[in-house]
Amino acid sequence: xxxxxxxxxxxxxxxxLDILPTLKELGYAQVEGYGGLYANAPDLAQKLKDxxxxxxxxxxxxxxxxxTEASMRLASDLGVKTLLCPAVPQDQRNQGDDGWKALSETxxxxxxxxxxxxxxxxxxxxxxEFAPTSSGAMPLDLxxxxxxxxxxxxxxxxxxxxxxxxxxxxxxYADRMVSAHVKDIAPEGECLDEDGWADVGHGTMDxxxxxxxxxxxxxxxxxxxxxxxxSDVKRFAExxxxxxxxxxx
Numbered sequence: 001x002x003x004x005x006x007x008x009x010x011x012x013x014x015x016x017l018d019i020l021p022t023l024k025e026l027g028y029a030q031v032e033g034y035g036g037l038y039a040n041a042p043d044l045a046q047k048l049k050d051x052x053x054x055x056x057x058x059x060x061x062x063x064x065x066x067x068t069e070a071s072m073r074l075a076s077d078l079g080v081k082t083l084l085c086p087a088v089p090q091d092q093r094n095q096g097d098d099g100w101k102a103l104s105e106t107x108x109x110x111x112x113x114x115x116x117x118x119x120x121x122x123x124x125x126x127x128x129e130f131a132p133t134s135s136g137a138m139p140l141d142l143x144x145x146x147x148x149x150x151x152x153x154x155x156x157x158x159x160x161x162x163x164x165x166x167x168x169x170x171x172x173y174a175d176r177m178v179s180a181h182v183k184d185i186a187p188e189g190e191c192l193d194e195d196g197w198a199d200v201g202h203g204t205m206d207x208x209x210x211x212x213x214x215x216x217x218x219x220x221x222x223x224x225x226x227x228x229x230x231s232d233v234k235r236f237a238e239x240x241x242x243x244x245x246x247x248x249x
Contacts, residue, residue, distance in 0.1 A: 001223065001244075001245075001248050001249065002029040002030060002223075003027070003028055003029065003030070003182075003223050003224075003225060003241055003244055003245075003248075004028065004029070004030035004031055004032050004056070004057065004222060004223065004224040004225065005019075005023050005028050005030070005031050005032065005224065005225050005226075005237060006031075006032045006034070006059075006181065006224050006225065006226040007019070007031050007032065007033060007034060007037060008032075008034045008036075008059075008226070008228070009225075009226055009227045009228065009229075009230055009233060009236065009237075010233045011036065012229070012233075013233045016036075016037065017037075017044070017047050019233060019234075019237070020047055020048070020050075020051040020053060021051055022234055022237065023051070023053065023237060024051045024052055024053060026237055026238055026241050027241055027245075028053065028225075028237070028241060029053065029054065030053060030054050030055065030056055030057075030222075030224075031048070031053050031054075031055050032055065032057045032058060032059065032224050033055050033057075033058040033059065033078065033080070034058070034059040034086070035059065035060065035061050035064060038058075038074055038078075041074055041077045041078060042077070044078060045077055045078055045079070048078070048079070054079055055078050055079055055080055056079065056080065056081045056082060056222065057080065057081070057082045057084060057153070057179055057222055057224065058075065058078065058080040058082075058083060058084065059084050059085075059086040059124065060083050060084065060085065060086075061085075061086070062085055062088065062106075065083065065085055065110055066106075066110070068110065068113045068114065071083060071114075072114065072117055072119065075119060080119075081119060081120060082119065082120040082121070082122065082151065082153075082178065082179065082222070083114060083119055083120070083121050083122075084121075084122050084123065084124045084153050084179070085107065085110075085121075085122070085123055085124065086124040086126075087124070087126055088103065093128040093131075094128070094131070095133075096133050096134060096135075097133050097134075097135050097137055097142060100133070100137075100139045100142035100143060100146075101142055101146050103143060103146075104142060104143045104144070104145065104146025104147045105146055105147070107121075107123065107143065107146075107147040107150055108146060108147035108148070108149065108150065111147060111149050111150040112149070115149065120151050120178065121150055121151070122150045122151030122152050122153055122176070122178065122179075123143055123144075123147075123150055123151075123152055123153070124152075124153040124155060124181070125140060125152070125153075125154065125155050125158055125159065126155065126158045126162075127158045127159070127161045127162035127163075128162070129143065129162070130159065130162030130163060130164050131162070140169075144173060144176065150176070151176050151177075151178045151179075152173055152176040152177050152178065152179075153177075153178070153179035153180070153181065153222070153224075154166070154169070154170065154173075154177050154179070154180050154181070154220075155180075155181040155183070155226070156180060156181065156182070156183070156205070156210060157181070157183040157184060157185050157197070157205060158181075160185060160205065161185065166210065167209075167210070167213050170213050170214060170217055170218065171217065174217045174218045175218075177214070177218040177219075177220050178218075178219070178220055178221070178222060179220060179221075179222035179223075179224060180214060180220055180222065180223055180224065181224050181226045182200055182207070182223050182224060182225050182226065182240070182244055183197060183200065183205075183225070183226045183227060183228075184197065184198040184199060184200045184201065184202060184203030184204070184205045184207070184240075185197065185198060185203045185204050185205055186198035186202075186203050186204070187203070187204055193231055194227070194229050194230060194231055195228055195229045197227050197228055197229060197230070198227075199227065199230075199235065199236050199239040199240050199243070200225060200239070200240035200241075200243045200244055201239065201240065201242070201243025201244070201246070201247065202239060202243070207243065207244070207247045208247045210247075211244075211247045211248045211249070215248075223244065223248065225237065225240045225241065225244065227240070
């Protein structure tokens with residue numbers, strides 16, 4: 001099993017790309033990009049090549065995705081095969097059913113364009129998709145109902161922070177789940193300087209059970225280590241891949 005690393009976790013340790021040799025040394029085969037890294041795509045592509053790493057998945061903001069030609073050129077330059085929309089702005093996270101349905105229509109149209117050109121396109125969840133609307137609907141359901149052909153990168157710890165059982169959502173959308181963010185939640189009151197996140201295998205998430213469920217129920221091949229705010233990015237990268245190897249086999 002190959003593991004990836006979401007480079008967003010290294011943003012507070014600039015230059016971000018200085019982490020690449022360390023990731024390769026630790027055994028990562030892949031990284032996942034985000035918008036702040038794409039300004040100098042040729043340099044990014046060269047550094048990935050120099051360090052023997054690939055970038056099969058990438059996060060792209062919704063505004064950037066709407067320029068489909070530019071997004072596809074960028075993805076091609078970086079070797080990205082699956083483009084993922086990671087969120088909507090804060091002021092749109094409590095919208096009603098109509099707002100989520102409108103978003104799903106936008107995502108569906110984007111997906112048609114990207115899929116026609118040989119890319120996969122999908123959604124990456126946080127916790128806000130599990131806050132029911134006034135009608136009682138779950139935003140994630142509304143997104144997937146209106147965009148039946150997009151895939152899902154399941155950020156499992158955010159699902160848990162949304163008050164949900166991630167196994168139930170794995171069961172519900174197993175056919176869509178092509179990627180997982182592997183992250184952990186610290187015990188209550190711990191790691192407060194890291195926003196309550198923990199290194200994988202050092203928190204409260206049952207990653208052994210989660211890996212078992214993912215492998216048994218989905219065709220997921222992308223496992224991306226993430227920590228939204230590590231105090232020591234090398235520590236996180238090292239301890240997390242060691243744990244993931246133990247749990248994921």
